[in-house]
Amino acid sequence: QVQLVESGGGLVQAGGSLRLSCAASGRTFSSYAMGWFRQAPGKEREFVALISGSGGLTSYADSVKGRFTISRDNAKNTMFLQMNSLKPEDTAVYYCAARQGMVLYVETRRYDYWGQGTQVTVSS
Numbered sequence: 001q002v003q004l005v006e007s008g009g010g011l012v013q014a015g016g017s018l019r020l021s022c023a024a025s026g027r028t029f030s031s032y033a034m035g036w037f038r039q040a041p042g043k044e045r046e047f048v049a050l051i052s053g054s055g056g057l058t059s060y061a062d063s064v065k066g067r068f069t070i071s072r073d074n075a076k077n078t079m080f081l082q083m084n085s086l087k088p089e090d091t092a093v094y095y096c097a098a099r100q101g102m103v104l105y106v107e108t109r110r111y112d113y114w115g116q117g118t119q120v121t122v123s124s
């Protein structure tokens with residue numbers, strides 16, 4: 001069982017930056033592939049970025065490529081999302097998710113554990 005807690009969301013102006021964190025419980029953090037997803041009002045939850053258990057493999061949605069960076073610190077059971085050059089269309093609730101194994105999936109149904117979400121609002 002894994003429990004995930006996100007933090008770091010907030011209100012920022014367009015062009016600004018935020019860093020999200022996802023703290024995980026459990027002793028086998030490095031055995032979980034993890035990801036960041038987001039959900040805007042009236043829209044489906046969508047994949048943002050994924051990272052393998054070792055941190056050596058990452059994947060990004062086209063909409064955030066070059067602006068967002070996913071990383072993890074397995075010694076601290078924490079995953080991060082550095083978000084730069086934020087745009088109003090990045091406004092959403094951001095969720096971290098985890099699944100045991102090595103494969104990175106973009107589909108939300110593949111993930112067994114979810115955090116409660118953190119709100120990111122980008123003003124124009």
